[in-house]
Amino acid sequence: MKKFVCWLLALMGTQTALALTQGELNEVADNLEIRYHLIDSMPKSCPAPAKQCYLSELRLRSPMPYDGADWAIYFSQLMPIYQVDSELFKIEHLNGDLHRLTPTEQFGGFSADDEYTIRFYTKNSQITRSEFMPNYILADQAQRLLPRVIASTRTVRDEQTQLEQQPYLAPFESYHQLRVSDKDQTPWMGADYLARHQSEPVFSHAPEGVIPTPRAFKVVSQGRINLDKGVHFELTGLNLADIEMAARRLAQLGVEQTPKGLPVSVTVDPSLPIEAQGYEFNSSTNRITIRASDAAGAFYGVQTLAGLMDLKTRSIPSVAIADAPRYAFRGLHIDSARNFRSKQFILDTIAQMGAYKLNKLHLHLADDEGWRLAIAGLPELTKIGGLRCLDLSETRCVLPQLGAGTGTGAPRNGHYSQQDYSDILRFAKAHHIEVIPSLDMPGHSRAAIIAMEARYRALMAKGKKEAANEYRLIEEADKTRYSSIQHYHDNTLNVCLPATYRFVGKVLNELQRMHERAGVPLKTYHIGADETAGAWLDSPACQALNKKQTITSMNGYFIEQVAAMVAEKCIMVAGWSDGLSDVDPQKMPKQVQTNVWSTLSEQGHKVAHQQANLGWKVVLSLPDVTYFDFPYQSHPQERGNHWASRALDTRKVFEFMPDNLPVHAEFWRDVLHHNYNADDKDSGLKPGVGYAGMQGHLWSEMIRDDVQAEYMLYPRLLALAERAWHKPGWAVPYQAGRIYNDKSGYFSAKSQQLREQDWQRFVALLGYRELPKLTRQGRFFRIPTVAASRREDGTLKLFSEIPGFELEAHINGRWISYHPKLDFDSVDAVRAVLPDNTRAGRALPIPAPVEQDSQ
Known part of the structure; x- marks a missing residue:
């Protein structure tokens, strides 16, 4: 403690000749507390010359007293700060988003645990939390020492969602932290908004199909083709290297290449009447046949085999597919x-x-x-x-x-x-x-x-x-x-x-x-x-x-x-x-x-x-x-x-x-x-x-x-x-x-209905079949947020637009599995989690913030 106070006096004091050491700079960077508050993203007036601005403040607190002025804090601010309302501190825009905060001559030093506020205006708009950058840097003004990131401005990883969190940034709780002007009608997409605007899934399992959708797809038999014994490729007109990566994906999903596996005949013949990158795919209990006019088409045919597969049963349907891409690019x-x-x-x-x-x-x-x-x-x-x-x-x-x-x-x-x-x-x-x-x-x-x-x-x-x-x-x-x-x-x-x-x-x-x-x-x-x-x-x-x-x-x-x-x-x-x-x-x-x-x-x-x-x-x-x-x-x-x-x-x-x-x-x-x-x-x-x-x-x-x-x-x-x-x-x-x-009406009600049906098919394939494959391969996809509403009897209704997740409600300080008889008023947040419970999606509180500026 004494060493820290001595360093602070050396750093901030104007009447001492003691030089700042590297260890002392590191220590203060590890202890100084900085907090950023977005006060208003659409203030009623902006100081000249800006016509659009937002009002923010930085709050600095030291755990112990010290004085002096030989320090600088460098930080990223996407939109330039152009006016600072503080006699004790000044902020300069250097280049790009880099700014420098330094004390003025009026700054007399920090008192223990007192909070110092620096209010400022910034040009244009900055309203998503990720636009407020981390990793503020403490340095001596002479640049003799190695600068150090101020620990309180680092991001952390949330244990349940594994998403980046910003403890240095105060919560956003108001529409004045979501919108950029009084003309902005951007909605706060909370659980209630999602319940009113998202479509509840209608499938309880994956329908037959594949992503992306083939040009022609027909189920020729109701039986499933089991791939437990693996597959065996028989190639004509191409090399194994042409489809090797598609075969590797099959292996990652549990279907290996084995001599006794189901025969997969893959043929490339430029004379076939199949478009470039297209393919024909036919599957039966005895054989899978893939034909293409080029190697890319053959590769996509094998990827379709992987796409058709259900991970739990390692099986595919018996289908006939004729496919080709919409766009070459x-x-x-x-x-x-x-x-x-x-x-x-x-x-x-x-x-x-x-x-x-x-x-x-x-x-x-x-x-x-x-x-x-x-x-x-x-x-x-x-x-x-x-x-x-x-x-x-x-x-x-x-x-x-x-x-x-x-x-x-x-x-x-x-x-x-x-x-x-x-x-x-x-x-x-x-x-x-x-x-x-x-x-x-x-x-x-x-x-x-x-x-x-x-x-x-x-x-x-x-x-x-x-x-x-x-x-x-x-x-x-x-x-x-x-x-x-x-x-x-x-x-x-x-x-x-x-x-x-x-x-x-x-x-x-x-x-x-x-x-x-x-x-x-x-x-x-x-x-x-x-x-x-x-x-x-x-x-x-x-x-x-x-x-x-x-x-x-x-x-x-x-x-x-x-x-x-x-x-x-x-x-x-x-x-x-x-x-x-x-x-x-x-x-x-x-x-x-x-x-x-x-x-x-x-x-x-x-x-x-x-x-x-x-x-x-x-x-x-x-x-x-x-x-x-x-x-x-x-x-x-x-x-x-x-x-x-x-x-x-x-x-x-x-x-x-x-x-x-x-x-x-x-x-x-x-x-x-x-x-x-x-x-x-x-x-x-x-x-x-x-x-x-x-x-x-x-x-x-x-x-x-x-x-x-x-x-x-x-x-x-x-x-x-x-x-x-x-x-x-x-x-x-x-x-x-x-x-x-919005009044022209070329997108007919019938077409809208067909789009909804197509979406339901797509999102069921996505949630029940493809996201589990991404999980198997270690990819970090977004888990959907959850829609929540109150039924007439006061119970809680939940759904996620993408199906296939477990839904949970937060009641009395703990997360419990959702069931239809939960009392709506007893729940303060909802979320979705992976079926194996290894990761949760972003939780949404109930209720969402009130749109005060429209009242």
Whole structure:
């Protein structure tokens, strides 16, 4: 205790010469208590100049008295703090989301157990709990010592749900912590809301079928085919390697390959009248027959065998299936840049993608917060660009954005070695999945810029000026001031420098070599195509370039140059739709893949139609329905971002009609939970024009570990696979020139009824058959929250939208199994648990908060 007090005096005192030691800094970081309170997400007025803001406060408490001022706390705040109401403390926005809190001259020190409050206003909105980052860092202002994460700001793991909890963040208990303005009608999706808006399951067991739904499916006999003795593959026209991973999944589910197993005849014959990636499947008690015109189809046929199987009985029905995919492109995007995803996570995800017939893995490998792929000859990219820590000079790492903390071993840091990447490529190939790498440019490039600056300084110190400038990505004479969407002022490549294109060429060459060495040629490269508005305005290099040629868009110029470099290597170029909107289509290669990510509720269908009409391969990447970093439900405890969707559950993905984008205005709402119009009068698809496919997205800004990543991914991934593979009969055909809204009525009552029947079939297969398989394979899926209502006789009614779980009620301090005679008023919370009771879902209290602002 005396040692601690002495250190605090040394740290905070202005009249002592004692130097702070590392041990003393560590001790205070382990004891200082910090608590964050979101007071109001929609205050009645905001201090100028912000028109939208929210009001918060930090509370600091020390367990013992001390004074002094030689300290700083660094923390992540997604939206910049622009006004601080405190005489004792100041907060500065440094870069990105990094802020620094320091005492003012008026601060006289901490008194034992007194709480000090720092109230502040922040721009825009920040309303889901996962947007409030952990891992505040204590450092000495002189940066002599190793900084340390303040223990009270670390996350913890809930023992029952195994989900991340934030003890430093005060509870959210009001609609003023859920909504962003007085126009926001976002509902609090508690147990009572779910009871009114979710469909209660009608199946008590899994119906016959498979996910994703085959094009034609017929049960030919009522008997079951037992697979207890395993299976024996008889191959014609293909190698075992072509289906090995599907066979491996069968083995994981309890069906091994054995000489005496049920014969499974698998034939690949290009002359068969079966579509690419399609297959025919017939099963009987004596034999299973799978036929396809290519190896991918054969692989999917074996995956269908695994999909048909019931885990408990290890049996399948006798069926005849004729199947082929709806879209050739069925993708998943994984962001490993913001927060790193382990190699094992990627491999595990590839296995599930193959199981459900997804075939494109878009790997996001570089962004502002990290460069995640080793590039030969440029070790700084991963040594520095792949590590976040508190080094304001950024000579050892990039700044600790997104609550990264300080540890080099943290799961949010890291990169893939060339061997790792080769292993990923080969594993994906074995699952008939194409890997599409993306190293985002010219915006979102801060990690690359910082890394190349470190290279520049190292080579200049050795007197190697030419080598130092070879890949330097900034222009010292460029004094442009700008701010990116993530509030960086230095994250955009200078597109007018020859060194930028030397760097891009170097990266492309090494990337292509890695693919060739792995035996997996690089077919598609995603350049990103993101820019930062306002960049390059005062760049002498850009001004000189503009004198030589008129450039309408600097971003478009960059994309056209890089697209030509990519096409020259016989690689298809891909990019995000907003960046591709800046190019001259006549200056682009003939083959272009565009990921359209415009929001449907903001007329996003127009962008998809316009770019499809150019003849480009449109991959639907719409945030409203394909961004799996958004919450499943609008509830403070559900993790995720909030800017495009407040509730994106499995059913919403299932309901998506990708061939008819504007129709969703009839039954979906915008981000403020309002109805919206989708006007397609002047933006229709040309006759015969369609989409290449669709892609799900797992962005990682708020996903710090692989467990949370799997929670966000499953079970939505299965609904994505269903919709990418299968076109349902209830989907409304697209017709150009219509206006859709909640009154237009093109989605008929009959079609809605058919959709409900299809959903009941799908969700029963999901809950009773597929989630147990994910459990068997160790995947961490989201357990559904539970709907609760009061029956007329006062008893409690419970159900979960996805069946197959045990339901529990919390009464008198303990969880008990639900039964229909429980008294509603005696229950204070409800939840679902896995049948083996190893893990519980998120509990919902009864009742939910009252919507006070509407009274």
